[in-house]
Amino acid sequence: MNHQTVPIPKSPTLLQIAQWIFNPLGYMKKNRTEYGDIFQAYVSWGKTNPLLMLSEPKALQYILTHDTGKEFTAPGEVNRILEPLLGRQNLILLSGNEHQRRRKLVTPPFHGERLKAYGNIIQNITQQVIDQWSTEASINVRETMQKITMRVILQAVFGLHEGERFDRLERLLGQRLDMTGSPLGSLLLFLPFLQKNYGSWSPGDRLQKLAKETDDLLFAEIEERRKNPDPDRIDILSLLLMAEDEEGNGLTDQDLRDELMTLLVAGHETTATALTWALYWIHSLPEVKDKLLAELDSVTDKTDSSQFLKLPYLGAVCNETLRFYPVAMLTFPRQVEQPVELCGYQLEPGMLIMGSIYLIHQREDLYPQPEQFRPERFLERQFSPYEFMPFGGGVRRCVGAALAQYEMKIVLGTMLSQLNLALLNQRPVSPARRGVTLGQSKSVWVKKVGVRSRSKSVAKV
Numbered sequence: 256m257n258h259q260t261v262p263i264p265k266s267p268t269l270l271q272i273a274q275w276i277f278n279p280l281g282y283m284k285k286n287r288t289e290y291g292d293i294f295q296a297y298v299s300w301g302k303t304n305p306l307l308m309l310s311e312p313k314a315l316q317y318i319l320t321h322d323t324g325k326e327f328t329a330p331g332e333v334n335r336i337l338e339p340l341l342g343r344q345n346l347i348l349l350s351g352n353e354h355q356r357r358r359k360l361v362t363p364p365f366h367g368e369r370l371k372a373y374g375n376i377i378q379n380i381t382q383q384v385i386d387q388w389s390t391e392a393s394i395n396v397r398e399t400m401q402k403i404t405m406r407v408i409l410q411a412v413f414g415l416h417e418g419e420r421f422d423r424l425e426r427l428l429g430q431r432l433d434m435t436g437s438p439l440g441s442l443l444l445f446l447p448f449l450q451k452n453y454g455s456w457s458p459g460d461r462l463q464k465l466a467k468e469t470d471d472l473l474f475a476e477i478e479e480r481r482k483n484p485d486p487d488r489i490d491i492l493s494l495l496l497m498a499e500d501e502e503g504n505g506l507t508d509q510d511l512r513d514e515l516m517t518l519l520v521a522g523h524e525t526t527a528t529a530l531t532w533a534l535y536w537i538h539s540l541p542e543v544k545d546k547l548l549a550e551l552d553s554v555t556d557k558t559d560s561s562q563f564l565k566l567p568y569l570g571a572v573c574n575e576t577l578r579f580y581p582v583a584m585l586t587f588p589r590q591v592e593q594p595v596e597l598c599g600y601q602l603e604p605g606m607l608i609m610g611s612i613y614l615i616h617q618r619e620d621l622y623p624q625p626e627q628f629r630p631e632r633f634l635e636r637q638f639s640p641y642e643f644m645p646f647g648g649g650v651r652r653c654v655g656a657a658l659a660q661y662e663m664k665i666v667l668g669t670m671l672s673q674l675n676l677a678l679l680n681q682r683p684v685s686p687a688r689r690g691v692t693l694g695q696s697k698s699v700w701v702k703k704v705g706v707r708s709r710s711k712s713v714a715k716v
């Protein structure tokens with residue numbers, strides 16, 4: 256056995272933090288080339304336990320199938336960077352039994368029959384948005400996709416339908432997330448002292464005002480729903496309001512606020528980013544677009560959202576989009592609980608390991624010519640859940656994975672089966688940090704250049 260310590264990059268810590276913030280993919284690629292499948296990453300401010308980045312699928316499979324207690328855990332406290340936005344009482348920040356209990360509450364509405372009902376909501380929302388597009392208009396893809404995914408979450412998670420509160424929440428949350436939506440804005444997350452309120456000119460002041468306004472709206476909704484309980488409602492807020500632990504205690508208003516905020520933030524930006532990339536790739540690569548449109552033409556009833564879920568090439572385009580620039584570059588950290596050997600190194604209790612989703616998706620042995628966008632690779636072979644893992648794995652696997660995949664297929668299917676779109680600008684778009692996720696370096700714009708088929712009108716939601 257190799258008893259060496261896991262390789263440590265030689266650059267000074269400050270430089271590593273700067274690289275991680277401003278060029279995260281370059282940082283990971285460079286260290287993988289120099290040090291191999293596992294290395295120590297100095298990417299956080301202050302003193303923390305050693306943080307490792309891992310990109311070997313078998314080793315990651317071992318961790319993520321043993322992350323419930325003895326050998327590894329998935330502590331929520333280490334995700335503290337998200338606390339100012341999400342609060343403490345939510346899936347991402349909770350640990351151990353509390354985390355398991357909360358997952359039991361939150362997961363069911365994202366599966367099975369409930370998901371099918373969301374299919375129609377997603378299609379109707381997409382239809383409403385594209386019905387407003389004129390031929391002359393330039394369409395900002397991210398803004399459009401964000402509008403769609405935000406509305407999906409507000410309806411599915413909150414059970415909110417249009418109205419003043421819905422509009423204000425949509426606007427405020429958009430503003431709040433845009434503040435950390437660029438590499439520079441991400442400094443607000445990575446350097447917490449910048450979040451302090453230094454006066455009306457400071458970003459901290461603006462952050463606090465936006466947070467207060469958003470919280471007021473969330474608490475008002477919670478209060479109203481507590482006063483008027485309706486057992487027939489099936490949205491996630493209604494289910495959380497009815498939930499009780501073994502002693503009969505329900506969730507507090509603060510718990511509910513934190514969980515709603517988490518689902519909103521984790522659920523809408525990520526999916527909007529993935530949809531923006533998908534539309535970009537489809538319109539940058541004519542052979543991909545031609546194949547996809549031919550497949551969409553084979554759908555007989557385009558008002559039936561479930562038809563889009565069965566299309567193999569559309570599925571492959573979505574997968575390749577999630578592989579190429581994974582919105583979540585890393586899994587959340589898992590903590591080593593007892594000495595273990597991994598990739599030939601001895602790991603000690605307390606060490607934190609993050610799976611590098613990006614580096615796994617870039618492996619030549621799994622994805623030949625990984626820098627080429629080629630959906631066919633997903634039709635030619637099957638990948639294990641640890642070789643293709645845009646949604647992580649183990650006890651913290653993304654609860655919204657099925658919803659996000661549904662959204663991608665239905666939004667793209669609904670849009671592209673009806674409209675002919677073209678990019679306004681052919682210049683390549685590069686990836687760039689967007690808070691803790693990976694987004695686009697600049698806006699992607701499209702215009703409507705024709706109508707392919709008219710939809711029958713869909714029910715108003």
Ligand code: HEM
Nearest residue numbers: 346347521522525526583586587646647648651653655659
């Ligand atoms: C393309 C879209 C999305 C991507 C790429 C994505 C990716 C991820 C990843 C990688 C994780 C961490 C998994 C791990 O550590 O093993 C995660 C966790 C999570 N995701 Fe997603 N996600 C997406 C959409 C959504 C949606 C739509 C929702 C909900 C509405 C959601 C809610 C969550 C939550 C609550 C967690 C934390 C789970 C826990 O700690 O138990 N995500 N997601």
